[in-house]
Amino acid sequence: xxxxxxxxxxxxxxxxxxxxxxxxxxxxxxxxxxxxxxxxxxxxxxxxxxxxxxxxxxxxxxxxxxxxxxxxxxxxxxxxxxxxxxxxxxxxxxxxxxxxxxxxxxxxxxxxxxxxxxxxxxxxxxxxxxxxxxxxxxxxxxxxxxxxxxxxxxxxxxxxxxxxxxxxxxxxxxxxxxxxxxxxxxxxxxxxxxxxxxxxxxxxxxxxxxxxxxxxxxxxxxxxxxxxxxxxxxxxxxxxxxxxxxxxxxxxxxxxxxxxxxxxxxxxxxxxxxxxxxxxxxxxxxxxxxxxxxxxxxxxxxxxxxxxxxxxxxxxxxxxxxxxxxxxxxxxxxxxxxxxxxxxxxxxxxxxxxxxxxxxxxxxxxxxxxxxxxxxxxxxxxxxxxxxxxxxx
Amino acid sequence: xxxxxxxxxxxxxxxxxxxxxxxxxxxxxxxxxxxxxxxxxxxxxxxxxxxxxxxxxxxxxxxxxxxxxxxxxxxxxxxxxxxxxxxxxxxxxxxxxxxxxxxxxxxxxxxxxxxxxxxxxxxxxxxxxxxxxxxxxxxxxxxxxxxxxxxxxxxxxxxxxxxxxxxxxxxxxxxxxxxxxxxxxxxxxxxxxxxxxxxxxxxxxxxxxxxxxxxxxxxxxxxxxxxxxxxxxxxxxxxxxxxxxxxxxxxxxxxxxxxxxxxxxxxxxxxxxxxxxxxxxxxxxxxxxxxxxxxxxxxxxxxxxxxxxxxxxxxxxxxxxxxxxxxxxxxx
Numbered sequence: 001x002x003x004x005x006x007x008x009x010x011x012x013x014x015x016x017x018x019x020x021x022x023x024x025x026x027x028x029x030x031x032x033x034x035x036x037x038x039x040x041x042x043x044x045x046x047x048x049x050x051x052x053x054x055x056x057x058x059x060x061x062x063x064x065x066x067x068x069x070x071x072x073x074x075x076x077x078x079x080x081x082x083x084x085x086x087x088x089x090x091x092x093x094x095x096x097x098x099x100x101x102x103x104x105x106x107x108x109x110x111x112x113x114x115x116x117x118x119x120x121x122x123x124x125x126x127x128x129x130x131x132x133x134x135x136x137x138x139x140x141x142x143x144x145x146x147x148x149x150x151x152x153x154x155x156x157x158x159x160x161x162x163x164x165x166x167x168x169x170x171x172x173x174x175x176x177x178x179x180x181x182x183x184x185x186x187x188x189x190x191x192x193x194x195x196x197x198x199x200x201x202x203x204x205x206x207x208x209x210x211x212x213x214x215x216x217x218x219x220x221x222x223x224x225x226x227x228x229x230x231x232x233x234x235x236x237x238x239x240x241x242x243x244x245x246x247x248x249x250x251x252x253x254x255x256x257x258x259x260x261x262x263x264x265x266x267x268x269x270x271x272x273x274x275x276x277x278x279x280x281x282x283x284x285x286x287x288x289x290x291x292x293x294x295x296x297x298x299x300x301x302x303x304x305x306x307x308x309x310x311x312x313x314x315x316x317x318x319x320x321x322x323x324x325x326x327x328x329x330x331x332x333x334x335x336x337x338x339x340x341x342x343x344x345x346x347x348x349x350x351x352x353x354x355x356x357x358x359x360x361x362x363x364x365x366x367x368x369x370x371x372x373x374x375x376x377x378x379x380x381x382x383x384x385x386x387x388x389x390x391x392x393x
Numbered sequence: 394x395x396x397x398x399x400x401x402x403x404x405x406x407x408x409x410x411x412x413x414x415x416x417x418x419x420x421x422x423x424x425x426x427x428x429x430x431x432x433x434x435x436x437x438x439x440x441x442x443x444x445x446x447x448x449x450x451x452x453x454x455x456x457x458x459x460x461x462x463x464x465x466x467x468x469x470x471x472x473x474x475x476x477x478x479x480x481x482x483x484x485x486x487x488x489x490x491x492x493x494x495x496x497x498x499x500x501x502x503x504x505x506x507x508x509x510x511x512x513x514x515x516x517x518x519x520x521x522x523x524x525x526x527x528x529x530x531x532x533x534x535x536x537x538x539x540x541x542x543x544x545x546x547x548x549x550x551x552x553x554x555x556x557x558x559x560x561x562x563x564x565x566x567x568x569x570x571x572x573x574x575x576x577x578x579x580x581x582x583x584x585x586x587x588x589x590x591x592x593x594x595x596x597x598x599x600x601x602x603x604x605x606x607x608x609x610x611x612x613x614x615x616x617x618x619x620x621x622x623x624x625x626x627x628x629x630x631x632x633x634x635x636x637x638x639x640x641x642x643x644x645x646x647x648x649x650x651x652x653x654x655x656x657x658x659x660x661x662x663x664x665x666x667x668x669x670x671x672x673x674x675x676x677x678x679x680x681x682x683x684x685x686x687x688x689x690x691x692x693x694x695x696x697x698x699x700x701x702x703x704x705x706x707x708x709x710x711x712x713x714x715x716x717x718x719x720x721x722x723x724x725x
Contacts, residue, residue, distance in 0.1 A: 205698060342554075353517050
C-alpha cells in the first residue's frame with residue numbers, strides 16, 4: 001500500500017496551485033468564501049481562464065477537447081480549487097450534458113454542442129425535477145408530442161439551478177404515457193429563447209434565487225435535438241446522474257469549511273479566551289475533523305478502485321451521505337462559533353453589521369447548504385439505494 | 394400536582410388566540426397593546442398585572458406559533474428593569490435590549506467599556522433599536538439606560554434572521570444611567586430567557602405540525618410520504634422532542650420565581666433543550682419536506698430562521714450547557 005501521491009500527481013498539484021495563485025482574483029475568492037452570489041460574467045470569466053489552460057473539462061477525453069484527467073487528478077484539482085475558494089465549475093454543460101452527448105449523442109450533436117460548452121457559447125441548465133416528480137423522477141409528466149420534424153413540449157420543470165443565466169436546457173420529457181413509467185421518457189435539448197418558455201426565480205430562505213421554475217407552453221423543438229432514441233431517455237438520465245455524483249463527497253469544500261471554522265474559532269472570544277482554546281468547542285471541531293480525515297480516505301480509496309476499472313456502485317451513495325453530513329456539521333459549528341452574532345441575515349446588497357461579513361456568511365451558508373442533503377437524490381433516497389443493494393447481498 | 398392553566402390564564406390564552414387569528418403584520422402590535430398583553434408580562438409591582446412564568450410562557454408560545462416577530466421581549470425586559478430601578482416606562486413604548494457584542498459569543502463587556510457614566514464601544518444584533526423609546530444596555534457587570542437620542546450614539550440598522558429589524562449600536566462616550574448591578578436584575582433577565590424559549594416552543598410546534606401535514610399529503614412513488622417508515626420514524630422522533638421541549642418550558646416557567654440556584658438550573662436546562670430541539674426541528678423539517686422547505690414562499694422557511702434566532706438569543710444551547718455542567722449561575 002502506498003498512501004502518498006506519485007511524483008506526477010504531486011507535480012500536477014503544484015501546477016494547479018501555481019495557476020490558482022496567479023489567476024484567481026482575491027476579491028473573487030473572497031466572494032466565493034463569503035457565499036455571495038457570483039455574476040454570470042464572473043462565472044464565465046473563470047471558465048475562460050480554465051479553458052485557456054485546457055482545464056475546463058477535466059472529465060472529458062482529449063478527443064472532445066477535454067483534459068482527460070484521471071479520477072485522482074480530478075480530485076486534486078477539485079480539492080485545490082475549493083481550498084483556494086475558486087468559483088465552482090458550473091456543472092450542467094461540463095459535468096452532466098457533456099458525458100451524455102459523448103456517449104449517446106449523434107456525431108452532428110457532438111460536433112455542434114461540445115465546442116460551444118467549452119468556449120462558453122451556451123450556458124446549459126438541467127430540466128429534470130418537476131413539482132410532482134422530485135425524488136420520484138420517473139413519474140415526470142412534462143410531455144413532448146411529435147409533430148412532423150418537431151416535438152411540441154408542454155409542462156413544467158422546477159429546481160432549475162442557475163436557469164436564469166441559461167440559453168439552453170436539457171430536459172427529460174414524457175413521449176409515451178403508457179406502459180412502465182421509465183420506458184416513456186426522452187432526452188431533449190431545448191433552446192430557451194424559443195417562444196413559450198417562461199423562467200421564474202424561486203427565492204430561497206437565505207434570500208438568494210439560484211433556482212427557478214421553467215414552464216413550456218407549446219414549445220416547438222426540432223426533432224434533431226432528441227438525444228439517442230425516443231423513449232430511451234431514462235438510460236441516459238441514469239448515466240448522467242452517475243456523473244453528477246462524481247464529486248459528491250465534496251472533500252475540498254469540507255476542507256475549506258474546516259479551515260474557515262478554525263480561523264473563526266481562533267478569532268472569536270469565549271470567556272475571555274480564543275474559542276479554539278475552549279475544550280468543549282475544540283472537542284466538537286476535532287470530532288468533525290476526524291470524520292473528514294476518514295471520509296477523505298474513503299473517497300480516495302473509491303477513486304483508486306474506480307481508476308482500476310471497478311464500477312462505482314453504492315459507494316457514491318455512501319459518499320453523498322457522509323460528505324453532506326460532514327459539511328452540514330461544519331456549517332452548524334461555524335454558526336455556533338458566532339453565538340449571538342449569528343442573528344443577522346444580510347445578503348449582498350443589504351447593509352449588515354459593520355465588519356461582520358463573516359458572521360453573515362455563516363448563517364447564509366447554513367441555510368443554503370440544507371440543500372446538500374436534498375438535491376442530487378436526497379440522502380433518504382441514497383439510503384434506500386444502499387439498503388436495496390445490501391438486501392440483495 | 395396540577396398542570397392545568399388557571400382560569401385567568403385560560404382567558405388570557407383565549408383572548409390572545411383571538412387577536413392572533415384576526416391580526417398580523419403591522420396591525421398586530423397595536424392590537425396586543427390594546428388588549429393589554431404587555432401588562433400581562435409584568436408583575437403588579439412593575440405596573441402590570443401578572444408577570445408569572447405561566448403568563449410569559451403562554452404568551453410567547455402563542456406568538457411563536459403565530460410567527461409574530463415583534464420587539465416584545467426587549468420591551469418586557471426593559472420595562473421590568475426600569476420599574477425595578479424606580480423609573481417606570483410609558484405604556485406602549487418599545488424598549489430595546491442591547492446585549493450581544495461583536496467578536497465574542499456571549500461574553501459581556503468585551504466590546505464595550507464604562508468610564509464614569511459614559512459608555513464607549515459597540516453592541517450588535519439589537520432588535521427594535523430603531524424607534525425605541527429607551528435602550529437598556531448590558532456591560533460586564535451592570536445594566537444601563539441610554540436615551541435613543543443620546544449624544545455619541547449611532548444606530549446602524551439591518552435585518553435579522555427572524556424578520557425583525559436589528560441594529561449595531563455604536564457608543565462614543567455616550568451618557569448613560571446606571572440602573573444597577575447585572576446580578577440584581579436576574580429575575581428580569583430570566584423572564585427574557587423564558588420568553589425566547591417559549592417563543593421557540595411555539596415556532597417548533599408549528600414547524601412540526603406543518604411537516605406532519607406535508608408528510609400526510611405529499612405523494613412520491615405512489616404513496617403519501619408518511620407511509621415510508623424511514624420518514625415516519627423521524628416524524629415520530631420529532632413529536633417526542635416537541636413534548637420534551639414543552640416540559641422544559643413548563644419546568645422553567647414553574648420555577649421562574651424559585652430561589653436563584655434552582656431557577657437557574659431550570660433556566661439552563663430549558664434553554665439547552667429548546668436550543669437542541671429547535672436546531673433538530675430546523676434541520677429535520679426542511680429535510681423531510683425536501684426542496685419546497687427551502688423556499689421563501691412556503692411558510693416553513695421563516696419558521697426555520699426564527700428557530701435559529703430563538704436558539705441564538707441570550708445564550709445558545711452550548712452556552713447554557715457549559716454553565717449547567719459547571720454549576721454556574723445564569724447571570725454573573
